[in-house]
Structures are given as C-alpha cells and as structure tokens.
Amino acid sequence: MKKIAVIPGDGIGQEIMQAAVAVLRRTTELYGIDIQLQQYEAGGTAYDRTHTPLPEQTVRAALAADGVLFGAVGGDRWDHLPPALRPEQAVLGLRKALGVYANLRPITVRPYLASYSPLKEEIVRGTDILIVRELAGGIYFGAREEAAEEAGKMRAWDTETYSVSEIERIARTACIAAKQRRRHVTSVDKANVLATSRLWRRTVQRSAATAEVTLDHMYVDNCAMQLVRCPTRFDVLLTSNMFGDILSDEASVLGGSIGMMPSASLGEKTGLYEPIHGSAPDIAGKNIANPCGTILAAAMLLRHSLGKPEAAAAIEHAVDAALQEGWRTADMYRDGMKRASTADMGAAVLRQL
C-alpha cells in the first residue's frame, strides 16, 4: 500500500487537484496499484485557518508519504504578510523538508499543439527539452537580510551560494537523464560575472567528463534568447535554482500553455509533484483552469516515486488522446474545438484511460 499526500493549496489548486486525483485513482485501479490518498493543507488558505502556511501535520504527512501531489499556492491576499508566513513558504518549506534537490521540468511541444505556441510552428515543432533545475540551494536558501527602512537598515541582501557537492549531485541527475534521451546537456551559468557560476561550470565539466554525454555551457542571457530563437537545439538544460525558475517559465509557453506543464522534484526519498503554473487567483473557483499540468504531474509521480512507468504512460496517452479529440480548456480554446471546463477536461482524460 503506497501513501500519497495530496495538497491542493490555494486558488485553482482545489479544482485542478480534484481532476488529477480522479485520474490517479482510476489509473491505479486499472493497473492494480494499491494506493491511499490523503489530503492536507498548505499555502494561504492554511495560513487563514492555522496561522502558518505549512502546518506541522502537512510536513509530517509528506515525510511519511511515498509521493506528494501538490497543486499551487499564493495570492495577492497574502502579499502583505511577513516573508516567513507567505504562502510561497509552503512550497519552499516542503522542498526543504523533503530534501528534494532535482526539479525536472519536461517541455514537450505536442505536434497537434504546435500551432498554439506564440512562436512560429516551424520553430517550435519537435521541441523536447528536459529542464533539470537545482532546487535545494542557490539564492533561494542562502543567507539574506531584509531592509527595514524605519530602523535605518536601508539595504537588503541575499546570498547565492553553491558547494561542489551540491553541483555534483544535480549534474549527475542531468547526465543520467540525458543518457535516456539524446545524450546532450547544456549547462547554464553566468560564469563571466558570478563566482558561483564559475564553480558551477568547472564542477559540471568534471562531472560530465565520465558520463557518456556531450556537454556545452551557455550564459543565462544567451540561453534566454536561444530558447525563443531555436528551442529544438536543446536536450537537457541544467540550471541553478534561480536561473531554472526563469528559464522554465519562459520555456513553458513554447507548447502553447503553461497549464500543460508538470514537474517532479526528486531527492533521496519522497518526491514532490506539481504543475509549474501558479495558483491563478483571478480564475479560481470558476472551473475553467487547465488540470492537465497536475494530471501529468500525477503521471510523473507514478513513474518516479512508485516505479510504475506503464501506468504513467497510460495517463500521458490519455491526456494526448483527450486533446486530440479536440477538448480544450479556456487557456487553449479556439474556434472549432470542444470547450472544456476543468471538470470536462478531467472527464475527457478519464474516458481515455
């Protein structure tokens, strides 16, 4: 019996999670996988009820689970809170607690969705990138100091920091992933300016030397450009935490909608799975959000945390089939297509399983 902690979070988190949970249940029934799903709170809604964005109980349950399926957190309503109480602390705190350091963000442009991209079809067609983003270090978790103008502290700072071993383990993840793909790794840095980037470049270079992959290095500014100019040139994109945050959101539009994109965060133990989009408070509760990112995150959970690649592939094919049938949520709706609510889209995927 595998335990899955389900954390819908804020905003559209509730609705997309409902659709994803239904798909996950059905798939595990079909494949005879014994799972127990239990729901937990996190984010701004958790803060409203419990005065913390990440209740102890949620952390304990996540640590005890075999996999965690996460929706999204955040919203303007909680923007005035002090940093430690903001909804984002739920996701940062969970990543920290679970020790997940490798964030995998596959960016695939499905052929029948290529025309939905803001880029020209001939440029995005065939794009298939795996972003491997370091998730436990860098400027996200370095020492920092808030400014407090009233107290005369007129300067704030944050520290970007990486150690050799932190870089080595994420480089290893990228190389292993590349071997199951087209065996090419592009490592992103700003080595012409940053000390951490120079260490990053040297360390990745050394780590990749023994892996059977080709490696190149690219400055982050150039990479931000090449992702739009020629996305098909990339196979595995290896990045620090901050650069990966920016580049993966940028890359997410290549396939037409960020709503389609899942992610897996892996460490030594329990994995954390989430769509890469946010909580979209403006459309929350309207039953129009795209649940596919979360559904595909559930597939990644089956693959990486439960070791069930066939069940994972079944979900991925069902999503494909539902889209090919013409179902489109509002983020991708176009004349002539079948307009789907969040629930409709979930149901269309279920029917294809």
Place this chain on the structure above:
Amino acid sequence: MKKIAVIPGDGIGQEIMQAAVAVLRRTTELYGIDIQLQQYEAGGTAYDRTHTPLPEQTVRAALAADGVLFGAVGGDRWDHLPPALRPEQAVLGLRKALGVYANLRPITVRPYLASYSPLKEEIVRGTDILIVRELAGGIYFGAREEAAEEAGKMRAWDTETYSVSEIERIARTACIAAKQRRRHVTSVDKANVLATSRLWRRTVQRSAATAEVTLDHMYVDNCAMQLVRCPTRFDVLLTSNMFGDILSDEASVLGGSIGMMPSASLGEKTGLYEPIHGSAPDIAGKNIANPCGTILAAAMLLRHSLGKPEAAAAIEHAVDAALQEGWRTADMYRDGMKRASTADMGAAVLRQL
C-alpha cells in the same frame, strides 16, 4: 568641441565600429556638430597587448569624454584567465568607472521586420518596450568569494544587494522615461523569495506614487513568460541588473535579430553606448556582422550625451530606410533581399543620411 571615446573591443567589435564611426562622422558633419573621435583599447585584445583588459589610458579617456561608444568584448580564447583579467572586466570596469547606473534597452519591432521574429507576426507586431535595467549594483557588484577546491574551499558565493537610494534613482529614470512614452511601468522582481526584491518592490511603489505613471509588479519568472506570450503589453520594464541582463537578451529576439539592438548606459556624467550583442568570435573578421546595433547606439549617444535629438533621429531614419530598401546582413538575410556585408550595410545607411 565634443570628445567621443571609441572602444571597438574584440571579435566583431572592430568591423561594426568602423561602420558606426563612419555614420557618426557623416551625421555630425551634416548637422554641424563639432566632435573629435579618438580610439582606445579594451577587452581581450587589450589584455594580449597590455596584460589588462581595461588599460588606465582607456579609463582616463572615457572619463574625460562627452560620450563613449563601445563595441563588444570577450571570446573563448580568454576564458581561462582569472576573473579579474577577463575581457568582461572591461565593460564592467567601464560601467563602474563612469558611474553609469541606468541601462536603457529599447526593444522595438519595426513593422517591416515583424515577419523576421521567431514569434508569430500577430503577436510581436507593435511591440515597443523600453527596458530600464539597473546597472551599477545587484549581484554584479556585491561581495563574492570564489571556491578553490585545491585549498579545500568547496563553496562559492555571490551577494545580491540593493539599497533604498540605488532603487530610488533607477525607479526615477524609469518613471521619467515612461512619461515620454505610454506612462506605464512594469517593475520586475522575485519578492516571493528575495529580500532585495521585497525592498525593490516597496521602494519602487513609493517612488512611482508621485510620478504620473501607472505601475504594476511582476515576478521575473512570469515576466520571462509574458515577454513571449504577449510582448505588446509592456511599455517600460524596470529591472535589477541580473534580471535585466536575462530579460533584455530574451526580448532582443522579438525584433528578429539581436544585431539590431542598441543600448545606452547613463549616470550623472559621461554616457556609455553599446550594441547589446556580444563579440561573436565565430564570425569575427568575416565582414558579415550586423552593424545596426552599434549605429543605433551612436544615435542614442547623440540624443542622450550630446543633446542632439534631430541628428539622432536622422540616423534612426537612415537605418530604417536602408532596411526598407531591402538591405539585410547575414543574421537577417532572406531570399529576395539584398545581401549586405557589414560594410555594405554601413554604406547603405550612409547613403540614406
């Protein structure tokens, strides 16, 4: 008599600067502007001759000049050098010496070039963004420490830091610029994670309150996405040094080629003008680089440092006219167009003056 320091730098810097200098000379003759151009060394080629990427003489001349026109620096050949001797130190050192803190990067999609964009024409058409990037602070100039694995120093770090006054002065630049445009400023940060970003957001909010502009705040990851999804929504984009580096390179492709894009770096005194592209060692010496970015940087010099808006506009119109005549360097060449070398493109602009 106005003194202009001309610094071609490395790689294609030489060839593009030649074209730009010819245009600048002719324009100032036509408009009766008395200038004296003098050439100085910087970058890897300067290092090869003088063992420093930024000779004292160059710094002194830049400080004494009314404006500095800069080409590009860098190349793999110098990548093995210790950080303090690398070609990039020339541009970082010059920015520091001149005290320039506001980097203006106009991103305009010319109607007749919209089809050259990797984005769909209907998405980029009408894009007209001014990126105002803070240039004298942030993680570029914060304290850092290199790792030295042999010496057991297995960790490197860099510091992102901003003070209230640094943020105020760049916010002021952005608001002033916005007033001459569509009066909207989008300020970019990562306030859900970084202390510097929270100070950035509060300070910009306060500064803009009295300026007659509308202001919104956007997370950097979302901004990287929106620049591709819907670039026409932006007017002035206000960013930190690092975020501006990434976003401006990303945005530079909207208009079809980074080779077209100029920039101005302004402070209290002498301004520094450069194309936003790099030194492109792979095509250096081939007479195929696009000189328009540097030519348009010379126009910005006339406008911002010499107070000659008509002469600046004359250059901008001449570039437009040459492109509309069909002249295209290799980065933008297409069947049916007139193939231009670097020199041809310069000559075509000259003829239009």
